[in-house]
Amino acid sequence: MEKEIKCHLCEGKAVLKYEELKLDKGRIIIKNSPYYKCVECKEEFATSEQMHELSNKINTKFVFQRPIINAGRSLAVTLPADIVQYYKLKKGEKIKLIPESRKEIRISLS
Numbered sequence: 736m737e738k739e740i741k742c743h744l745c746e747g748k749a750v751l752k753y754e755e756l757k758l759d760k761g762r763i764i765i766k767n768s769p770y771y772k773c774v775e776c777k778e779e780f781a782t783s784e785q786m787h788e789l790s791n792k793i794n795t796k797f798v799f800q801r802p803i804i805n806a807g808r809s810l811a812v813t814l815p816a817d818i819v820q821y822y823k824l825k826k827g828e829k830i831k832l833i834p835e836s837r838k839e840i841r842i843s844l845s
């Protein structure tokens with residue numbers, strides 16, 4: 736992984752940093768999760784490679800079990816607060832549900 740890359744916002748210098756990610760009220764800890772922080776504009780971001788790596792880790796190690804609840808005439812699943820925070824999700828935001836197989840539905844944010 737590059738120690739320094741260009742900031743995607745201001746083209747300034749962004750340096751590689753590691754953080755400890757806590758999910759599910761601290762029950763799940765991902766140590767040394769890499770991201771970049773721009774020394775100019777302070778933007779923090781992850782590259783697609785880093786995001787991919789993280790989602791692989793989450794896919795294999797971290798599973799949040801949620802019950803299906805009623806929401807009017809639909810059924811709903813709530814999102815854990817940690818997921819909301821980490822992915823910066825907002826009410827009203829559109830997400831995509833992608834059927835992967837008879838046993839798997841993927842959630843996509845774009």
Ligand SMILES: [Zn+2]
Pocket residue numbers: 742743744745746747748773774775776777778
């Ligand atoms: Zn920047």
